[in-house]
Amino acid sequence: MSKGIMNREYTRREFMKLTGKGMAGVALSSSLLKLFDCTQAQAESGQVKVYPNSEYVLVVNKAKCTGCQRCEVNCTLTNDGKAQPYLSRINARDNFQFGPKVSENYLTAAGFFGNWSVEPATCHQCENAPCMLACPVGAIYPDPLTSVRLLDQDKCIGCGACVAACPFGMPKIDPDNGKSTKCIACGACVAGCPTSALKIVLWDEIAAAM
Amino acid sequence: MNGWTGKLLRVNLTTGQSAVESSEKYFDYIGGKGMANRIIYEEVPNGTEPTAPESKIVMAIGPNTGTNAPCSGRTTLAFLSPFTKYNAIVDAHVGGDTAVMLKGCGFDAMIIEGVASGPAYIKVVDDEVSVEDASGLWGKTTTETTAALCEKHGAGVNVMSIGKAGENLLNLSCVISGVAHSAGGGLGKLFGAKKLKAIVLYGKKATKVADPKRLMELNNYIMSDLMGANNNHVVPTVPQSWAQYSNKSTRWTGHPGLTWGAAEGGPIDTGESAPGQPTLMGYRTQKAVFDHGPVAEKYTVKMVGCTSCPIRCYGGVNVPMLEGVTPNTTHANTCIGNRPYVGLLKNYQDVHDEGDGKLTAGVYSAILADDYGLWDNYGELNATLNYFINNGLMEKIMTPEQYNEIDWTKRDTGDMTFIKDILERVVDGKHPLSTLAQGAYYVDQQYHDLLGDDYLNSSAMTLWGLIGAKRHHGNECAAQVGMLTNIIYNRDGMCHTIVNITGSGLPYEIQRNIVEEHFGEGCLDKPRNYTRMNEAKARFAKFGVVRQVLHDSFTLCNWVWPMTFSPRKERGYKGDLSAEAKLMSAVTGTEWTEEELDFAAERVIQLHRAMTVKSVGSRDMRNLHDVIPEYAYNTEPDVPVFTEGTVKMEKEDWQLALGMFYQQFGWDEQGSPTRETLEKFGLGDVADDLAASNLL
Numbered sequence: 054m055s056k057g058i059m060n061r062e063y064t065r066r067e068f069m070k071l072t073g074k075g076m077a078g079v080a081l082s083s084s085l086l087k088l089f090d091c092t093q094a095q096a097e098s099g100q101v102k103v104y105p106n107s108e109y110v111l112v113v114n115k116a117k118c119t120g121c122q123r124c125e126v127n128c129t130l131t132n133d134g135k136a137q138p139y140l141s142r143i144n145a146r147d148n149f150q151f152g153p154k155v156s157e158n159y160l161t162a163a164g165f166f167g168n169w170s171v172e173p174a175t176c177h178q179c180e181n182a183p184c185m186l187a188c189p190v191g192a193i194y195p196d197p198l199t200s201v202r203l204l205d206q207d208k209c210i211g212c213g214a215c216v217a218a219c220p221f222g223m224p225k226i227d228p229d230n231g232k233s234t235k236c237i238a239c240g241a242c243v244a245g246c247p248t249s250a251l252k253i254v255l256w257d258e259i260a261a262a263m
Numbered sequence: 264m265n266g267w268t269g270k271l272l273r274v275n276l277t278t279g280q281s282a283v284e285s286s287e288k289y290f291d292y293i294g295g296k297g298m299a300n301r302i303i304y305e306e307v308p309n310g311t312e313p314t315a316p317e318s319k320i321v322m323a324i325g326p327n328t329g330t331n332a333p334c335s336g337r338t339t340l341a342f343l344s345p346f347t348k349y350n351a352i353v354d355a356h357v358g359g360d361t362a363v364m365l366k367g368c369g370f371d372a373m374i375i376e377g378v379a380s381g382p383a384y385i386k387v388v389d390d391e392v393s394v395e396d397a398s399g400l401w402g403k404t405t406t407e408t409t410a411a412l413c414e415k416h417g418a419g420v421n422v423m424s425i426g427k428a429g430e431n432l433l434n435l436s437c438v439i440s441g442v443a444h445s446a447g448g449g450l451g452k453l454f455g456a457k458k459l460k461a462i463v464l465y466g467k468k469a470t471k472v473a474d475p476k477r478l479m480e481l482n483n484y485i486m487s488d489l490m491g492a493n494n495n496h497v498v499p500t501v502p503q504s505w506a507q508y509s510n511k512s513t514r515w516t517g518h519p520g521l522t523w524g525a526a527e528g529g530p531i532d533t534g535e536s537a538p539g540q541p542t543l544m545g546y547r548t549q550k551a552v553f554d555h556g557p558v559a560e561k562y563t564v565k566m567v568g569c570t571s572c573p574i575r576c577y578g579g580v581n582v583p584m585l586e587g588v589t590p591n592t593t594h595a596n597t598c599i600g601n602r603p604y605v606g607l608l609k610n611y612q613d614v615h616d617e618g619d620g621k622l623t624a625g626v627y628s629a630i631l632a633d634d635y636g637l638w639d640n641y642g643e644l645n646a647t648l649n650y651f652i653n654n655g656l657m658e659k660i661m662t663p664e665q666y667n668e669i670d671w672t673k674r675d676t677g678d679m680t681f682i683k684d685i686l687e688r689v690v691d692g693k694h695p696l697s698t699l700a701q702g703a704y705y706v707d708q709q710y711h712d713l714l715g716d717d718y719l720n721s722s723a724m725t726l727w728g729l730i731g732a733k734r735h736h737g738n739e740c741a742a743q744v745g746m747l748t749n750i751i752y753n754r755d756g757m758c759h760t761i762v763n764i765t766g767s768g769l770p771y772e773i774q775r776n777i778v779e780e781h782f783g784e785g786c787l788d789k790p791r792n793y794t795r796m797n798e799a800k801a802r803f804a805k806f807g808v809v810r811q812v813l814h815d816s817f818t819l820c821n822w823v824w825p826m827t828f829s830p831r832k833e834r835g836y837k838g839d840l841s842a843e844a845k846l847m848s849a850v851t852g853t854e855w856t857e858e859e860l861d862f863a864a865e866r867v868i869q870l871h872r873a874m875t876v877k878s879v880g881s882r883d884m885r886n887l888h889d890v891i892p893e894y895a896y897n898t899e900p901d902v903p904v905f906t907e908g909t910v911k912m913e914k915e916d917w918q919l920a921l922g923m924f925y926q927q928f929g930w931d932e933q934g935s936p937t938r939e940t941l942e943k944f945g946l947g948d949v950a951d952d953l954a955a956s957n958l959l
Contacts, residue, residue, distance in 0.1 A: 091528075092529050094528040094529040095527070096528070097528070098527055098528040100528040116526045116527045116565065117526075117531060119565055119566055119568065120567055121568065121570065121572055121575065122363075122570050123331060123571060123573060126330070130475045130478065131479070133469075134475045136330050136331055136469065136472060137467075137468065138363065138367065139466075146419050146570075147417070147418060150409075150413060150418060150419065150442070151410070151413055151418040153418060154418050155410055155413050155414040159410055160406075160590055160591035160593075161591070165567060165595070166406065166591075168527070168581070168593065169565055169567070169581075169595075245331075245482075245542075246542055247486075247541060247543070247545035247573035248542075248543070248546060248575070249543060
């Protein structure tokens, strides 16, 4: 293992200790706030969500998300060669109106019908990834350099075990080719966000800011 | 198949049955408006009452819809107008999530026919299509309906629904999609007549594209090099470090120091987003401030808008002053939709800051109108209500009891509940005030003895035409050019091709030099300093509507497209008018030129014009359809026509303008398509049809 990867892993563990179960209530340094392009108030009020993986932290700022869903189609154009939001590895379409489900107080809850807060759901790149553990043919595997959970399309048999195992409902089976759409952290969603509500921050940058 | 799905869905509300058919025979009409117009032409006999069981509604999208091309989330619905003279073909255009969901269900179009036996809604989830009972939803607001159907079928389904206005068969009623996306033109009445309360859509299928890499490169090129802000305004309102120009009137309002002031977790600065920064362009248009004024900044939560659009033109606000007054305090809309009936009040009651009373009343009226599914007809309903109030006519159309029920003093004191007092009677369907929501033509028909010839011709109404259609960027925008873009339609024109140019913020000389390269010398007059009609103006006007129809068919948003200009100084501010053809080529895999795509769009216009001729029942479109009101000739009475300081028209010149415009399209002197022209566009069957009716 190279020194760079060791440093990255150290930073990641320190960051995870800091953010623990989320960003709400976490005091961030001004350098980290600048890096995440958010305010302390946004972090404290739960508007900022972080998805750390071995390569980077995906920062999702709900206050900035305008629900345009460009992230979804950029994802599938890049990874699947077609426009198909349903297969997207990031999902705003199912929660931008009311949040994940319509609540009794929907006029003040999340979503366009409430307080406008939109939280795109995406892959957590879990450390002990249930999708990876569930895959019967080892098609989901950690990148040897970054540990991002990748997908070997040739091995994938489209059995749906990853779909059933994911607690966040992210992977789908593409009906056209029968393969899983497990997120491989390519960053296409971030590149297409017109309000920078999605942001990738590298561990090296975080190390410098922590 | 790339771009198109190749399928259309037919739903019969009388039988509750549905069928899937091929859509390929309509590809010559591109999609969207073109496809929907052709289906109406083939399936709805001329002279059908818009609300008759034989009348149909066609909603359609195009090959570009759902591809993530910027601003490609638009749907067109075609049907017979219930509110303008001749009940000819009209389109409603709606954004939100509808277009992408219909594409995801695997259909290029949906034909809705028949009449349900009781309140019903159509549910389409991929291939599963059903007509469901909506008895429990009838009478509910559009918000309540959407929430109920999302609770039942999933929080992410798209719901289009009508409110009381459609249920009670008002001509000026609309269908609301999601939050505040409105399909107007009287569509709500057609839904109501069919007992159709709502449509639920949720699609999981793909839009296949021939060259995804080329498409993504094009999207990036368009967003980095061509797009500015809302209406493709390419100059910011205040000086910015990268910008050569600034112009206070544009919609590029975002700048350092201006925020989304009520964003969760504190204000978000809109900052600078120079050309080449597509990941910041959603901050360029602070539309709440543009629409409501500076006071709206601190109430702005964020901008929202349609699926796939990076511009974000809906100003989302949270107005605490509405606590306890309306069911919710948040709303988002754009342009006139943000304040549709605020003009009913003479004054406003500020609470905290100067101007917040008008903001509150505007949002209040927008919430009410959308929940009722009441269509403002680009301000016509508000103008009609005020016309009747200001001319002492309300007392004449109501009984004394009905008149005295309303506290008219609220109008003077600025009590915004006056708006509700009026609107709840308008949407009632039986109250005399409901008769004012028929559209100006039918209002005039009913009350002509009271109104004489003044109402339709009044500058207080600013119609484009005596058929009862509102002016929507007419002679106040590039003189004859703007007005000509309206006459194609049987409702307000909604053509933004020209106004996006004149409103771009670039100095006049730069605008003129760029468009003259395309259309010839003299095509663009100075603002409020007009010259007589010329051929270049006719070419420019034709371009305006051809691109509008292309966008409504492809689909793209004509509120932003085409890319005539660019915000980039290094491009000489020149945009790229071949961008649509490049998208078409990348999506379908067949190479299209700009000229070929314009030709296909013009085919749609030729068909639309022929359909309108049939509805009018005469070739004399010049004197029966394309007639503008007197105010257009009389405005600014102290300033002579064709001198600086007026937008007025001249009668002889307007007739010249019509003739030149007709020539551009290959129409005769009366404004009717000839056989030669129709056959040139492959519309020989339409020519035969006109001939059989003695209209050729």
